[in-house]
Amino acid sequence: MTNNNLRQRAWDAAAAVVDPEIPVLTIADLGVLRDVAVTPDGVEVAITPTYTGCPAMNMITLEIELALDRAGIRPARVKTILSPAWTTDWMTEDGRRKLREYGIAPPPAAASRRALFGADSAACPHCGSADTEKLSEFGSTACKALWRCRACREPFDQFKCH
Numbered sequence: 001m002t003n004n005n006l007r008q009r010a011w012d013a014a015a016a017v018v019d020p021e022i023p024v025l026t027i028a029d030l031g032v033l034r035d036v037a038v039t040p041d042g043v044e045v046a047i048t049p050t051y052t053g054c055p056a057m058n059m060i061t062l063e064i065e066l067a068l069d070r071a072g073i074r075p076a077r078v079k080t081i082l083s084p085a086w087t088t089d090w091m092t093e094d095g096r097r098k099l100r101e102y103g104i105a106p107p108p109a110a111a112s113r114r115a116l117f118g119a120d121s122a123a124c125p126h127c128g129s130a131d132t133e134k135l136s137e138f139g140s141t142a143c144k145a146l147w148r149c150r151a152c153r154e155p156f157d158q159f160k161c162h
Helices: 003-015 056-070 093-102 113-117
Strands: 033-039 042-047 076-080 132-136 144-149 155-159
Touching: 003 033, 003 042, 003 056, 042 056, 056 076
Parallel strands: 042 076
Antiparallel strands: 033 042, 132 144, 144 155
């Protein structure tokens, strides 16, 4: 098997690992999966946490190792890369769509109003209204904030912009 084929098999196995906190997203959707390399010592998978100290990273590392093992890819190792720091710009459009369908407002795009003026906004993932308010900087996990829609009155999380 060529290195390119092995790399692609390893990428596909790792990319299918889901985020333990938001199980509708894969680590590829989130942009946490940064690289897969074939080295003389085996396969090396590079991941970047959504924020330093993210408690999900240990589980993600274990799930990557298991996914590679199930795919018959050995030896393999997972390394964490902190620089450059993860940014929500690394999320895929498919990942943003999945968040919305799951009831979580995706982070604004890099060219959003927040990026230009520092203004927080979140469209309601339930009804689409822009008439929303932030209730708390902290949502169900540290990477999300709690919002409420004034139109449909439903609370929702928004993935924080990094």
